[in-house]
Amino acid sequence: MAISTRSFTVNGKTYTPPARPVVVICLDGSADEYLDITLAHDRMPNLKQMTLAGYRGMVRGALPSFTNVNNSSIVTGVTPAVHGICGNFFFDTDKQEEVMMNSAAYLRSETILAAAANAGRKVAVVTAKEKLRDILSHKMTGIAFSAEKANQAQEATHGIGNVESVLGLPTPAIYSADASLFVLRAGVALIEKGMADFLYLSLTDYMQHTYAPEDGPSLAFYEAIDHELGRLLAAGAVIGATADHGMNAKQKADGTPNVLYIETMLTEKFGDGFRVICPITDPYVKHHGALGSYVAVHVPENVSEGDVAAWLQAQPGITEVHNRDMAVHLLEQPADRIADLVVLSARDVVVGRTPAHHDLTALDSGLRSHGGRYEEMVPLLISHPLTPAYRSKAGGDPRNFDVFDFTVNGTTLN
């Protein structure tokens, strides 16, 4: 059956896919330095070829620079203000409960994936972490499963069963390079078997949290990613790749984590009643200990929000403090799901709640993390030449969540 090229419109943007497999990849945690160093070692020949034949540049991600936020933006093409996912974790004021924000119940926008399926594409979503599957497959007809729980996928609920035998891939450990490589290999297999022609492949950043760009395991990881890019290109795919966020070491000179415990600091200064939410919090303990460079602060009623903001802004290591209105205006946040204040920290600093809230013993190495302004800029790679209009767009202020637009609409394949 021919691949559908029927246009579809979602969240105000029209997509007209080419008659070949479309693959968008979220290279979770891929600060540009990871590509730079591995390329210098001549270990990413396919990425190099994509750069030469297509496009490589930098794009601005959504804030906070976290996984769920940016994956949601990528599959919807809109900001967190529109789609509503502003963290992995938040304080639901309706429920008066701190909850994971990994349910599609919190998603306020249609996805490009669901719309593509409705327009006749065979859509597949493969994500490393199970936590993302529900959001990414929202209202979507097609295949959606995670590397983490690949062996639990069922035809009725995931659009595919017996993944291990059908695709010839064993379910990987989640804290591994294989968790991400599985996602890419599954993508290749789905295309080769004619099971999908419109794919979103979302990796995990365990490797980037654990290794610096020049570390041997990281070089080997990116080389292995590149090998799968080559197989996707050989299968005729047009590929768009970006990242949800960058990654920086967040350590002191002695190698210990560089943490500001914001709830502790505020309680000491202003008294009890503060609630600090770390929206990086997720079920994966070996990545970051729930420490990132962005927290949300609920200020008790008897304390002046302005006083708290001014005091926080003057603390070393804090780079930005915004009240709700400014977080909506400057950071594209949904007003009803953020706290009174949001706080961003420096390139080498993370913000946390209290020492008791963060278990750093599970980390496999020093602390590397993200969430703030210094992990906002990420690479964009497109495998095929951009049209003049999209080349011009790339020269403005393109976003990582324009990646479907660039990949589907932006190349000379159209």
Added chain:
Amino acid sequence: MAISTRSFTVNGKTYTPPARPVVVICLDGSADEYLDITLAHDRMPNLKQMTLAGYRGMVRGALPSFTNVNNSSIVTGVTPAVHGICGNFFFDTDKQEEVMMNSAAYLRSETILAAAANAGRKVAVVTAKEKLRDILSHKMTGIAFSAEKANQAQEATHGIGNVESVLGLPTPAIYSADASLFVLRAGVALIEKGMADFLYLSLTDYMQHTYAPEDGPSLAFYEAIDHELGRLLAAGAVIGATADHGMNAKQKADGTPNVLYIETMLTEKFGDGFRVICPITDPYVKHHGALGSYVAVHVPENVSEGDVAAWLQAQPGITEVHNRDMAVHLLEQPADRIADLVVLSARDVVVGRTPAHHDLTALDSGLRSHGGRYEEMVPLLISHPLTPAYRSKAGGDPRNFDVFDFTVNGTTLN
């Protein structure tokens, strides 16, 4: 005569140079993308070799991300708060005059270059733009001249005369690739002739203001830079290279400049009396029309500074507004040389004064500029392996003005 390895201390840091030529290069306006694309074309083999043998990573520049600010930081190793140079141009409240800030009279710190000369090194400064020469050669015994006025250098005042015949290099046009390449070629010649063993080579960003990273003339320019890096390495130099700032297109979708004229906007909103200073202003009209992503605002006495700040912060395209205290705290500014407010703009937006203050007809292409947060992160390259201590430092929050420290103290040559 043997090369001196005597230690020297300046601005609180001790430098112990190796017994070989030390060359620090400021690749003016070199956003990392310029390196990425040229490397993908296999046109920077020496930079690639430096990455493999030494170090390549990202470092944080000084703000505002302008040339004089960052060159001053690089040669002193300290922030603008310490050395006092916070723009190319400012309103001198003592003189009640708007003046260029390119005189060493404004520099408040000793330089590494002068200290190296005092410790017995043969120091040479070569800068593309004459505007930097006075600051960079402050109290320095040695050679200091610009590409722009190479043929006017005199032994008595510049430490070298007859540059064209001594070095075999013609004085280049300032609006050219050659203006920068001359600087590197002069550095090679000075080492080869035994005239210098401790060099600071500061290029100009005419090419980056004029061309995007993937444009043919830019690729050829970086290839030519790489050729000179190879000659410096062949001459036995240890090389540290960084940039003063990055570079972004600042245009609307139709290719016209994306400008907010802040003094015009404030006058319309709050009335007369505002003075907006564009610290990017310099004598070179073809680069940017005095439009960058950072301006300083002097607020008239009858208007509330807080009201102005709040209003500005809410305008689309404005990303940060800080009063004097916060500009000192967050942006490392000298309190007595900035205005009441400083204003930063978005990746694709520049801020100006009034339309009459900016002549854009001289630009050789669309508007590409810098000055704000999105031009803060720049590459750092070191030609030789870093020691474990400096590798650790590179993994923290290193600055572009640590480049002398990394190059002189940080490699296994020491």
